[in-house]
Amino acid sequence: MTALTERPLSIQGERHQREPVPLATDGDVDAYVDGASDGVLACRARGRHLFAPPDRTRLVFDDITDDDLLVRHVQCQSCGLAWFRELWDTVGRGRNQRVEFIDGRLEYRPDPRTGERYQSPPGRGRMTPRQVRGSMATAALAGQSIARIKAQLRAARQP
Numbered sequence: 001m002t003a004l005t006e007r008p009l010s011i012q013g014e015r016h017q018r019e020p021v022p023l024a025t026d027g028d029v030d031a032y033v034d035g036a037s038d039g040v041l042a043c044r045a046r047g048r049h050l051f052a053p054p055d056r057t058r059l060v061f062d063d064i065t066d067d068d069l070l071v072r073h074v075q076c077q078s079c080g081l082a083w084f085r086e087l088w089d090t091v092g093r094g095r096n097q098r099v100e101f102i103d104g105r106l107e108y109r110p111d112p113r114t115g116e117r118y119q120s121p122p123g124r125g126r127m128t129p130r131q132v133r134g135s136m137a138t139a140a141l142a143g144q145s146i147a148r149i150k151a152q153l154r155a156a157r158q159p
Helices: 026-035 038-046 129-140 146-157
Strands: 070-075 082-091 098-108
Touching: 026 129, 038 129
Parallel strands: none
Antiparallel strands: 070 082, 082 098
């Protein structure tokens, strides 16, 4: 056994670590961006979804689990394809009764009207917000000369 190639694995689980997911190619990202809606692109470029927080005056639960946890589903206000499933528990009784957030999980659902999906097709790799923003910017500049844009900006900077 050599020190660099064959180290014993510890009990913390290093041997169970998953392989990293490869990044999507520029072509795959461009194809995804070309077919995605503006709301989906906003979430992808931002790197997160916009979920409404619990309202101070109104909180609507839409289900209950077998363990008597209250369930609240919140839809992303930007893309409409991501849902956050929240689990809430009740604590106390009477005037001292409160609800406490227990857990939340992100779920993706296809658009029932268009069939659009938030996630890219399987096997294409993971898309980062940076890749999506770059693809969107490239598409916005299509047909324009970058050299001309740079020359105009340099000329505008000259006193």
